[in-house]
Amino acid sequence: MKKKKFSVLVIDDEEKICKIIKIFLDMSSRFSNVVLAKDALEGMMKLNNQEFDLIIVDKSMPNRTGLEFIENLKKSFKLGKVKVLLISGCLTKEETLFAMKLGVKNILVKPFNRQKLMEKIGTILDI
Structure with missing residues (x-):
């Protein structure tokens, strides 16, 4: 049986x-x-062009925070079900x-190592 990528x-x-x-993920x-x-704007543009199984987003970013990004994401019918991992210092x-x-x-929570990231994912x- 082939594993989902x-x-x-x-x-x-x-x-x-x-x-x-x-x-870490490429490994x-x-x-x-x-x-x-x-940033959040570039992230939204990339979401318009393809689908993702998971979004990993930092809380603290200029212009729009990760929380604002997630709030907008959840309002979108198409993207409301996307799984999210929030990272923050x-x-x-x-x-x-x-x-x-x-x-x-x-x-x-930052800093994190590969093991903690992969466990969360x-x-x-x-x-």
């Missing part, structure tokens, strides 16, 4: 974080497509509660 969109204004996540045979975006209690209200069930995608 997943497509992932990574949105973070820190290029280094995007590249590290891409390297696994379960990911066929890892697309990077430097620091979340306030209010931000955490807002994320949960938006349906975010998984948050990964495995939980989200039922791998």
